[in-house]
Amino acid sequence: MPRHAETEFARRLGAEIRSRRLARGMSLRALAKQLHLSGHGSLVDYELGRRIPPENLVEGCERVFEITDGALRNLREKALAERANVEVERLLRPQEAAPEPEPVAPRWTTRRRVVAAGAVAALVAAGVGIGVWQGGGHGAPAESSTTPPRPVQFGFEDGTQRWSPLWGGKLLDAVATQVVAYEGKRSLQLVSTGLSNENKDKAIGVTHGLETLKPGMRVSLRLRVPAPQKASVRFFAYDSRSQVHWAPETPIGGEAALPEDGGWQRYDWTVPGVDVVHAIGVEIYQWTEEPVIIYVDAVSW
Secondary structure (H helix, E strand, O other), rough: OOOOOOOOOHHHHHHHHHHHHHHHOOOHHHHHHHOOOOOOHHHHHHHHHOOOOOHHHHHHHHHOOOOOOHHHHHHHHHHHHHHHHHHHHHHHHHOOOOOOOOOOOOOHHHHHHHHHHHHHHHHHOOOOOOOOOOOOOOEEEEOOOOOOOOOOOEOOOOOOOEEEEEEEEEHEEEEEEEEOOOOOEEEEEEOOOOOOOOOOOEEEEEEEOOOOOOOOEEEEEEEEEEOOOOOEEEEEEEEEOOEEEEOHHHHHHHHEOOOOOOOOEEEEEEEOOOOOOOEEEEEEEEEOOEEEEEEEEEEOO
């Protein structure tokens, strides 16, 4: 994972970990052993604020140091938000000279096209409706001016509302932020790192507050990016056994493109035919090692 510039809260988090370790007379190697790490090199970076430690490592430190008030986790959330704000400012900073355009990475490999075609054919055969998309199948869902507004179920005004990574958690961070919001004062800010492949896809979702959501219902949410991102998204639901079922609008290989104009875009998708809606979520597919920043708001049905 690429290193990021040191920020105030990253340094404060690292200093707090170091202070707690030294207060217990522990060496870096001893702490690494307690955290079941293969070495202590990464701890050096964390204590110096060069990198933000993953959530499971921070929780491990709180366990070792017997911290019960979540002090380290709070510092980590602030460090993530601060890092994301720095990245947003970098993306929005005017360029002195326009760089040469990079070759556009293929959105679908041949394998993904074949699988997607098969998935769409199966859905059509089963009588499942496929959503209408702008941009020849790669853009955001078309938004109808006649669609009545739905009540917002998740507006993130009081935090993440228990949205968290469902897979790829080490490569995906989520925090409620006041940087931008579609409604109210907050949205959910996602920071995704690392190229996607069969082992590195990432997804954010929620398993709570879904009692009124049923198969076949339409979910609406708003997405925004600070600048064009080399990533796309897919929507899904879990059944009662936590098996993934993709929305018919985004079958396997059929990601939806992120907004390109810096504004909020509405995405509508259909809950697939599961026995029980145990979770809903968004998978992120990216073709860059650079951090991808996405804001989510106004999830409704």
